[in-house]
Amino acid sequence: MKRKLYNGRDPARAVAIADLRAMAHRRLPHFALEYLESGAEDELTSRRNRDAFDAIEWIPRTLRDVSKRAMTTVLGGSHSSVPMAIGPTGFNGMLWHDADLALARAAARLGVPFCLATLANASIERIATATREWPDSSRWLQLYLFRDRHCTLELLQRARSAGFSTVVLTTDAVVYGNRNWEARNYRGFKRPDWRNVLNTASHWHWLKNVYLPGLPRFENLDSFIGKRANALKAAEWIEQQMDTALNWKDLEWLRERWDGTLIVKGIMAGDDARQAVRCGADSIVVSNHGGRQLDGAASSLSALATVSEAVAGKAEILLDSGIRRGMDVLKARRLGAQGGLLARATLYGVAAAGETGALRALEILRGEVDNGLAQLGCASLDDVAHVSLA
Template sequence: MLSCVEDYRVAARRRLPRIAFDYLEGGAEDGDALRRNRDAYSRLLFRPRVLNDVSRCSTATSVWGREMAAPMIVGPTGLNGLFWPQADELIARAAAEAGLPFVLSTASTSLLEDARAAAPDGDLWLQLYVQQDRRIAEDMMRRARTAGYSTLVLTVDTPVHGNRDHDIRNGFKLPLRMSRRLLADCLRHPHWTYQVLRFGAPELKNIAKSVGEKADLNRHAALLSRQMDLTLAWRDIAWLREHWHGQLIVKGIQSVDDAMLAAQSGVDGVVLSNHGGRQLASTLASLELLPAVCAAVAGKLKVFIDGGVRRGSDVVKAVALGATGTLLGRAPLYGVAASGQSGASDVLRILQAEMRTTMQLLGCAEVGKLEAAHVVSAQHLLAPSAVNSRVA
């Protein structure tokens, strides 16, 4: 049991070969968006209130009538079997035990039916990529409905892959091709290598099943990287509604204008996201965009954010600025990559415990009472007008 998410990140880095850890950790190009996601949280400071009764502090909340232990959702991440065998199923079970929703990626290495079997009572959501052959997406939605998934998360910020220098340097392609450098790296990480030899290389099983083929990593990786439907547009929300009758969220919103279009299209929620800094290299952090979006679409839809959450205090900051909740991407992966389900469970426990302590120190006992007055921008404090007002 480690003390914080960063400790699990260090442990994951030790256990994984470089090609796997860089895939988990890396951002687009020079990593500007990746850094900005984290820096946005550090630039926001708390304004605690004291002598408030916080003896019964609770992180619990609800979304669409479903109870959640905290305003956190374990977000969609692809190719998780690269980090631990059956990682999607292990994380789904950890999320269910923690009382949090879990979003399974189209690019998962476990079947959505197997994730449901691993978490029979969990609130499972499906993240959807739409390929040129839309029958694949339609079949995936059908299977998710049958398996009792509650929410569809349409990702819209990946018509093509971003420029990821680390993958080019490492020769990362699916399936992995053995090279002298990769062999040397594998030998330096025997536990990871043993698991791959024992359980086999990860496969994109969900896509394979909906395509109706045997798992073929070459072909199905191509469906994700070169055969995305570039014609997908706002008008296609109606097509999705024909096939999905649960909650519908659009993930990858990066402007107020698109958030307003999402509200007009009738979706139930949006995720402000720059894809963890992995797509377009120079973008705003979701946290920076959050107040303006919440003001523009107030009451019309739920607003979630992702990117850069490493502490429970980060979740408190996001909710204080108006977020319904935060999606967790890399943090649970550090846990599962370090020690399987126990690591993922511990990361979720740590984040919830940190959130509760932060709320108590902030003088706020309920998630619903977090508000913008609880935080202030460090940049605002350094502005001349703010300095003058303090001097006066």
């Protein structure tokens, strides 16, 4: 029997993240889709991320009272209704008009933290305004340490003033990953080739929603590059500002300047995890950037056990890269993480149907975590640690 995913327009009919992905594939022009999906080089690591989750075999327990299941937890110093947060992704405005606001609002509605990327299209302040309706919502800011540290200090100050509780330092992207699929769509620097121009012209919904209201800007960078800077100028500035000399002293520098929760993202080695904790990280994200940086890196799930052992409970561990099911979050928990960061999973939702789609993605994952707990014989997230694996 040939099985078909749902790829229509009604997010309520999506029953799995795979349906929202199929909807996004239908709606997005090719170049935007490649930006979203691309892994680096031969995409070995992207595949490994999924394979590692798929390889886990549970030995579920039975005849346990699972009539009440507790899913709330604390991640990165913030309360969350499920063990997940929306992780940082830049340039979301290419997928949906004001996608950052849509994601932030969906996260606030469901009671999960939202992390704004420095290279987001919506500013720190606009995110704060968009989530004002939910005074308890948790906002995090992802940072790169730009060469010009004054820019970083300004972002920290703005985050503090806007009530952001947590900063996430990305450490695995000092150079841009070698994403061949993405690069093939352009002739010259960031100029789409004619095939992509034609393909984009045939995507009316996208044109109306994203292109006509005006191409997205990197609003957090306005005060550094000016409001009028086009995407080319912004891309040049960002490339110049990426600091390949970044090292542990810089993490200590940041720790001295940020008194909220500090998360270090992009850790794969046990020794690096230990060092991050020594430098004052409250939390670390085991991550290979969704296979978008070093191709050939291990899956983040297979790096988790070593990191967990090295950290030995001295800091919280989060994990991302490849989460597409609620059960994946429980697998990460079983292997030592407190929770998972979502990226493509919620991006498929927002690319399919804006805020409603992002909310649908979160609801699907929450439902799967709840169902998964019951089927594993667990009344709480802590019980998952005691479930055996084959």
